Ligand code: HEC
Ligand code: HEC
Ligand code: HEC
Ligand code: HEC
């Protein structure tokens with residue numbers, strides 16, 4: 506009885522500290538993860554999350570419902586390794602989905618090409634009468650490779666699919682077009698294979714990036730999924746933005762994407778009209794906080810897989826140089842003061858994502 510008690514305290518301790526436990530054998534992945542917004546999804550580490558929570562009506566009641574996705578392993582830690590690797594299934598609901606978690610201790614799910622039907626339990630195999638030993642699997646945990654959701658991206662949908670407020674309005678909606686077996690999905694785009702071994706026990710050349718490329722961390726890794734082109738058209742020219750993501754270019758209603766175009770002629774550079782892409786929520790006719798919103802007031806956001814054409818009324822001449830930069834603000838500049846985020850430099854900056862440069866022939 507006492508042994509059992511000690512054992513269970515031990516395993517709770519391991520659960521709470523799983524980052525340190527995993528670091529011993531997966532140092533590169535843990536280092537990447539420490540810089541990710543998954544790790545920093547808490548009130549303590551994400552200023553924007555804190556700023557919104559501070560205004561949220563549930564705060565007065567002390568009812569931190571955000572925990573379900575932002576701190577799913579309880580206490581004050583953000584998303585951890587186990588928040589994903591122990592998901593068995595996703596339960597779909599109309600308000601927001603839900604992750605169903607594995608109950609067996611140290612039983613993890615993952616994906617690996619060629620292993621789709623295997624469950625790996627640690628073994629030492631000796632051969633030559635015990636002269637040589639070879640190990641299979643991880644000495645710390647079992648690995649189940651048979652869970653399809655780790656291959657097609659469904660594993661992300663418990664938290665990312667959609668989130669409705671109490672008026673039934675979708676505050677964020679990623680949609681499930683990016684859940685796919687063939688071609689790019691949430692995992693291949695946001696966790697590209699990068700240099701470095703997945704474990705320091707069995708050496709591999711590459712591993713899936715665990716910094717989760719996004720708006721805040723490593724947006725540059727995603728720029729290849731956006732194309733910018735130009736063509737001559739009536740009384741001027743068009744800039745064409747192609748969004749290859751299977752979801753809106755930006756998903757949070759706080760974000761603003763922006764196109765900045767300059768024209769250089771005879772050594773002089775002129776700034777052309779700036780275009781913003783937003784999805785603004787509000788009530789009747791005024792923008793509002795997401796929990797109060799009853800409708801979408803304005804939606805110019807670039808849609809999933811859309812090719813958006815933006816016209817400029819400007820006759821071009823041979824030799825003209827056009828530079829077009831698509832970038833974004835993490836928080837709409839009109840909201841920064843309201844949210845008390847003025848002191849954060851990065852939040853105020855325009856962050857370039859993709860540049861197009863054209864010389865008129
Ligand atoms: C004592 C060393 C050790 C510890 C501690 C450890 N692992 Fe592992 N893990 C391994 C080894 C070795 C492999 C590779 C097994 C193989 O290739 O057969 C592995 C594989 C994995 C895989 C599957 C990789 C794949 O092939 O897709 C995942 C996921 C994983 N570990 C997660 C974790 C997490 C999360 C923790 C912390 C809770 C953790 N590991 C702690 C040694 C360890
Ligand atoms: C159903 C899961 C879920 C719940 C519940 C949830 N969130 Fe989130 N939240 C997410 C996901 C996923 C993202 C990132 C995805 C995106 O940008 O669309 C996010 C991002 C955010 C961001 C943007 C963060 C940034 O760094 O810019 C804010 C702010 C935020 N959430 C606030 C809240 C607050 C406040 C609550 C609780 C009242 C809450 N969320 C509850 C899933 C959730
Ligand atoms: C347990 C819930 C949960 C799961 C599962 C989850 N996410 Fe997230 N994700 C979040 C939350 C919450 C945020 C926002 C954190 C913040 O900014 O405070 C987020 C943020 C992100 C971001 C934005 C990062 C940035 O730098 O702006 C990306 C990209 C992302 N997640 C991709 C994924 C992918 C891909 C998967 C599936 C492999 C996944 N997430 C699974 C909860 C989750
Ligand atoms: C073809 C590649 C591709 C696929 C597939 C894809 N994304 Fe994205 N994702 C992008 C691009 C491009 C952006 C925008 C650029 C950026 O965030 O820096 C983005 C942005 C995001 C963001 C940040 C948005 C914000 O406003 O904070 C989240 C969260 C995200 N994706 C989650 C997902 C999830 C979940 C899936 C699977 C359903 C998915 N993505 C599938 C390419 C992809």
Ligand code: HEC
Pocket residue numbers: 524527528531534535538543584585586587588589590615616617655660692696703704709711712713715
């Ligand atoms: C947001 C969900 C999510 C979180 C959090 C997460 N992982 Fe993963 N991890 C995945 C997915 C999905 C894969 C499969 C990617 C693939 O093989 O393409 C994966 C793959 C792995 C692999 C195998 C990598 C390879 O390419 O061989 C290891 C090892 C691993 N994870 C360990 C960890 C550790 C350690 C942590 C915590 C620091 C962690 N994971 C946190 C979703 C996650």
